[in-house]
Amino acid sequence: MSLFQRDRTWHPPAxxxxxxxxxxxxxxxxxxxxxxxVSELTGPRFGHGDIxxxxxxxxxxxxxxxxxxxxxxxxxxxxxxxxxxxxxxTLVEIWQANAGGRYRHKKDSYLAPVDPNFGGCGRVLxxxxxxxxxxxxxxxxxxxxxxxxxxxPAHIHLSVFGTAFAQRLITQMYFEGDPLIAHCPIVKSIPDxxxxxxxxxxxxxxxxxxxDCLAYRFDIVLRGRRSxxxxxxxxxx
Numbered sequence: 749m750s751l752f753q754r755d756r757t758w759h760p761p762a763x764x765x766x767x768x769x770x771x772x773x774x775x776x777x778x779x780x781x782x783x784x785x786v787s788e789l790t791g792p793r794f795g796h797g798d799i800x801x802x803x804x805x806x807x808x809x810x811x812x813x814x815x816x817x818x819x820x821x822x823x824x825x826x827x828x829x830x831x832x833x834x835x836x837x838t839l840v841e842i843w844q845a846n847a848g849g850r851y852r853h854k855k856d857s858y859l860a861p862v863d864p865n866f867g868g869c870g871r872v873l874x875x876x877x878x879x880x881x882x883x884x885x886x887x888x889x890x891x892x893x894x895x896x897x898x899x900x901p902a903h904i905h906l907s908v909f910g911t912a913f914a915q916r917l918i919t920q921m922y923f924e925g926d927p928l929i930a931h932c933p934i935v936k937s938i939p940d941x942x943x944x945x946x947x948x949x950x951x952x953x954x955x956x957x958x959x960d961c962l963a964y965r966f967d968i969v970l971r972g973r974r975s976x977x978x979x980x981x982x983x984x985x
Contacts, residue, residue, distance in 0.1 A: 758977065764937035768894050799839075803871045806842075806884035810867030817863055818847025818885030820961035823921070823949065826878040827908060830972025834878030839909040840968075841871040842882055849890030849900075858890050883961070889928055901928035901935070908968060917978040921966045924950045943977045 762774035802809040807816060823842070827835040845851045845868065848860030852868050866885065874880045887902045903920045910916070922929050929935055929948065938944050946969075955963035969975045 758940050758943050758975070760937035760939060764933070766895075766933040767937050768933075770937070799871060799873055804880075804882050806844075806866065806868065806870045806882060808883075809870065811865040814865055816846065816866035816885050818866075818888075820883070821886050822881060822883055822955055822957070822961055822963040823904060823966060824879070824881035824952070824955055824963060825949075825966040825968060827874050827880065827968045827970065828878055829970050830975065834874070834876070835970065836874055836876045836878055838874050838878075839871060839907075840874060840880045841869070841907040841909075842884070842904050843869045844884065844904045845887040845890060847885050847888050849888030849902075860888065860890070886923070889926075894933055898933060899928055899931070901926045901932055906966070906968070908970070916980070917970070917976075918980045919968070919976055919978050920947060921964075922948045923964060924948055938977060946974070946976055 762770065764770045807820060810816075827838055827840065829835060843851075846860075846863040846866045848863070850856055850858050850860040850862055852862060852866070870882050870884065872880050872882065884904075887904060889899050889902050891897070891899050901922050903922050906919050906921055908917045908919075922935070926948075929944075935944055935947075938947075949964035949966040952963045952965040955965070957963075967976075
């Protein structure tokens with residue numbers, strides 16, 4: 749089995765002053781290594797009985813009076829290891845804002861309206877070849893309290909579970925052609941342009957559904973030199 753040395757320049761520093769909340773959250777002392785307990789090393793085990801077809805369809809899984817408002821899209825890709833081998837039967841979760849840029853969360857106070865037919869959460873299991881797919885609406889950009897006029901680009905949060913609760917990786921997917929990507933202090937905290945490019949999903953017209961929805965492809969690489977940047981593992985993967 750090939751082993752790949754971690755690239756320490758792939759991840760942003762914990763302290764990125766232009767990303768204001770990193771000032772308070774960045775550690776002041778060296779990190780400590782802690783041994784994992786049995787509860788962290790065993791489970792979860794997800795099976796098809798835990799997931800329904802609607803879980804991966806954000807257009808339908810919260811709808812009450814009709815479809816949610818917004819540009820209909822498919823987000824799909826593969827979960828792979830550092831050698832391009834598929835990672836089957838792994839849980840992929842997503843959460844996102846609605847088409848107006850508002851999350852269904854009690855602490856989201858953005859003036860865009862809540863969509864009564866959109867919950868913004870979904871989950872699927874990868875198939876035997878590591879493929880996953882979600883149907884959803886394209887999220888909107890929204891302002892955030894960083895500097896005077898900072899806006900988050902349209903993005904979708906993704907979570908990938910391993911074979912234990914301690915093996916959870918979280919990242920964000922952006923959309924090809926979004927001009928706000930280059931202005932986002934969170935994105936700009938990532939030092940390597942190649943790592944940023946790996947977070948941008950290209951348009952995939954081959955998977956679009958005519959007269960229905962566009963598609964974007966986002967592959968997730970778990971380790972190695974081509975790994976996806978994971979925001980909850982800044983020390984490396």
